[in-house]
Amino acid sequence: MAENPWQPLLHTFEKLSNCVQTHLSNFIGIKNTPRSSPTIQNPTSLDSSPLITRTNNSNLQKLPLKDKSIGPVTKEDLGRATWTFLHTLAAQMAILSRMYPCRECADHFKEILSIQKNQQGNKKRMLKNWYNSSCPSLYMAILSRMYPCRECADHFKEILRSNPPRAGSQEEFSQWLCHVHNTVNRSLGKLVFPCERVDARWGKLECEQKSCDLHGTSMDF
Numbered sequence: 430m431a432e433n434p435w436q437p438l439l440h441t442f443e444k445l446s447n448c449v450q451t452h453l454s455n456f457i458g459i460k461n462t463p464r465s466s467p468t469i470q471n472p473t474s475l476d477s478s479p480l481i482t483r484t485n486n487s488n489l490q491k492l493p494l495k496d497k498s499i500g501p502v503t504k505e506d507l508g509r510a511t512w513t514f515l516h517t518l519a520a521q522m523a524i525l526s527r528m529y530p531c532r533e534c535a536d537h538f539k540e541i542l543s544i545q546k547n548q549q550g551n552k553k554r555m556l557k558n559w560y561n562s563s564c565p566s567l568y569m570a571i572l573s574r575m576y577p578c579r580e581c582a583d584h585f586k587e588i589l590r591s592n593p594p595r596a597g598s599q600e601e602f603s604q605w606l607c608h609v610h611n612t613v614n615r616s617l618g619k620l621v622f623p624c625e626r627v628d629a630r631w632g633k634l635e636c637e638q639k640s641c642d643l644h645g646t647s648m649d650f
């Protein structure tokens with residue numbers, strides 16, 4: 430059979446497309462390029478640590494040369510762990526009730542959650558009042574005092590003074606936290622996170638049979 434006359438053209442096109450793809454992935458892989466208000470390209474990526482690499486079959490494999498887990502905790506390790514804790518906390522509505530230092534308030538929260546569907550309006554109003562109380566502010570103030578990195582704690586206190594916690598709802602609290610984290614990111618010359626993606630990044634806990642996912646969402650992210 431005669432050779433397809435378009436074959437050489439298709440071949441060239443394929444080569445060109447591969448080349449563009451390679452350049453694009455290299456570009457996206459570069460973090461912390463100083464640009465005005467850059468955003469994180471893949472907000473759902475769980476770890477940007479250079480010690481972890483992804484193999485072809487998508488298994489995570491640690492590089493053997495340096496085992497960072499036995500080294501001293503750095504400011505960055507502490508920060509990553511704390512942000513992970515805080516964003517997950519903000520995403521888990523039920524867990525927020527335990528932020529209350531007083532048992533009575535936590536019980537009141539559970540009561541509100543158990544209000545029947547036919548009283549949705551009432552439930553919403555009561556939840557808003559509950560969230561708007563001073564607990565999240567108190568919790569953040571305690572954190573800013575006991576955070577085990579002095580420089581970061583002082584920085585955080587300053588940020589809290591100009592951005593008092595907003596927690597009229599679980600969504601508002603998550604967005605406030607995202608905004609505050611971005612304020613820290615900017616001051617460190619890091620990428621700015623797109624806050625509309627905060628639920629995709631932090632809304633779900635990955636664990637066997639969802640036993641630890643208190644939010645109980647069935648959304649696929």
Ligand SMILES: Cc1cc2nc3c(=O)[nH]c(=O)nc-3n(C[C@H](O)[C@H](O)[C@H](O)COP(=O)(O)OP(=O)(O)OC[C@H]3O[C@@H](n4cnc5c(N)ncnc54)[C@H](O)[C@@H]3O)c2cc1C
Binds near residue numbers: 585606607608613622
């Ligand atoms: C309260 C606080 C104050 C800090 N202050 C300082 C300081 O003054 N000086 C200093 O050097 N370090 C400070 N740090 C540490 C710093 O913020 C980082 O945690 C650290 O530099 C490691 O950064 P990272 O790039 O690995 O990602 P991190 O900033 O730790 O973020 C972890 C992950 O969260 C996601 N993420 C990023 N931004 C957002 C966002 N806005 N909303 C939701 N998710 C997001 C990304 O997926 C990212 O991989 C502070 C940390 C905390 C918790």
